[in-house]
Amino acid sequence: MDTYDVVIIGGGPAGLNAALYAVRKELSVALISTDIGGQMLLTGEIENYLGFPSISGFELADKMEAHVRAYPVKMIAAGVKTLEKDGNGVFHVSLDDGNHLQGKSCIVTAGKKSRTLDIPGEKEYTGRGVSYCATCDGPFYRGKTVAVVGGGDSAVQAAIELSMICEKVYLLVRSRIRAAEIVVKRLKERDNVEILMKYILVSVQGDKKITSIIVRNQNDQSEKELSIGGVFIEVGGIPNNSYLPGDVHTNDGGEIITDKEGKTNIAGLFAAGDVTDCKNKQIIIAAGEGAAAALAAHEYLLRHEE
Numbered sequence: 001m002d003t004y005d006v007v008i009i010g011g012g013p014a015g016l017n018a019a020l021y022a023v024r025k026e027l028s029v030a031l032i033s034t035d036i037g038g039q040m041l042l043t044g045e046i047e048n049y050l051g052f053p054s055i056s057g058f059e060l061a062d063k064m065e066a067h068v069r070a071y072p073v074k075m076i077a078a079g080v081k082t083l084e085k086d087g088n089g090v091f092h093v094s095l096d097d098g099n100h101l102q103g104k105s106c107i108v109t110a111g112k113k114s115r116t117l118d119i120p121g122e123k124e125y126t127g128r129g130v131s132y133c134a135t136c137d138g139p140f141y142r143g144k145t146v147a148v149v150g151g152g153d154s155a156v157q158a159a160i161e162l163s164m165i166c167e168k169v170y171l172l173v174r175s176r177i178r179a180a181e182i183v184v185k186r187l188k189e190r191d192n193v194e195i196l197m198k199y200i201l202v203s204v205q206g207d208k209k210i211t212s213i214i215v216r217n218q219n220d221q222s223e224k225e226l227s228i229g230g231v232f233i234e235v236g237g238i239p240n241n242s243y244l245p246g247d248v249h250t251n252d253g254g255e256i257i258t259d260k261e262g263k264t265n266i267a268g269l270f271a272a273g274d275v276t277d278c279k280n281k282q283i284i285i286a287a288g289e290g291a292a293a294a295l296a297a298h299e300y301l302l303r304h305e306e
């Protein structure tokens with residue numbers, strides 16, 4: 001069985017940068033991932049990655065991948081099923097293609113996936129009017145009236161993006177808007193966005209495709225029906241952590257708890273990016289955390305081999 005100095009789980013910005021930093025420390029590196037690029041592949045235009053004033057998610061992912069592939073990193077296209085550490089400090093990784101490999105250290109950078117609301121009609125109309133990615137699916141709703149659910153950065157950004165191509169956008173905010181000030185300012189400048197404060201999404205209706213949603217006012221519990229052609233659910237993410245050993249410390253949301261260097265509570269196990277409890281889920285932060293985790297893994301291996 002192949003044994004690497006570092007096994008990295010995940011091929012988003014955190015994993016790719018971890019691989020770059022680890023291989024440049026002359027470590028043997030395997031990067032296992034179900035895709036290369038992670039959530040960047042869901043992103044249309046990125047305007048906040050330093051050095052690239054405007055670049056598509058695909059292009060940035062391609063550039064990062066090419067940079068990593070210039071070095072001898074073993075890239076493995078597979079999903080990780082289980083991760084275990086044995087009594088000798090070796091990490092055993094089993095893959096969904098039946099293969100196994102080992103690492104003297106491991107960096108988890110498996111990111112997150114979109115959270116669902118579990119309301120009537122949501123599952124039934126996913127792909128037929130219910131979407132979790134405004135950037136990916138927005139163009140299908142050109143000229144229509146749509147709703148966005150959520151009050152965070154991604155919901156507000158989605159509402160702004162959609163308002164540029166849709167006739168009207170409702171933004172349903174359950175409690176309060178938690179987005180950057182400059183983004184909220186831009187939102188309020190859009191005259192085709194109606195913000196429904198203290199509203200939740202109750203259900204989704206339609207025939208072949210979605211035709212309307214029922215929303216409820218949290219203050220007086222009154223409900224109303226809105227005719228819409230699409231609803232974008234932007235209410236955060238669930239970390240991809242199903243393969244983690246049970247003794248890894250996570251927060252209530254299942255995010256891996258790390259220190260500033262990416263160390264977890266397990267010696268030799270590091271984590272970086274959106275799968276962790278880092279507050280801000282952004283590409284440059286994930287990439288930076290990936291670098292920090294790789295450097296911490298390098299230091300761990302030096303001490304471990306003394």
Ligand SMILES: Cc1cc2nc3c(=O)[nH]c(=O)nc-3n(C[C@H](O)[C@H](O)[C@H](O)COP(=O)(O)OP(=O)(O)OC[C@H]3O[C@@H](n4cnc5c(N)ncnc54)[C@H](O)[C@@H]3O)c2cc1C
Pocket residue numbers: 009010011012013014015032033034035036037038039040042043044045046047048049078079080081109110111112133134135154240243272273274275281282283284286
């Ligand atoms: C619609 C959208 C727009 C965004 N826009 C921006 C933006 O403009 N600017 C910005 O800075 N950030 C943006 N973000 C956030 C940014 O994309 C993320 O913060 C960043 O991609 C996190 O990187 P990561 O490497 O931690 O995780 P991810 O990008 O989620 O990558 C995780 C990787 O792990 C892999 N993986 C998961 N589970 C397994 C497993 N079991 N086995 C093997 N591999 C696995 C996945 O396939 C993926 O390759 C946006 C996000 C979304 C969804």
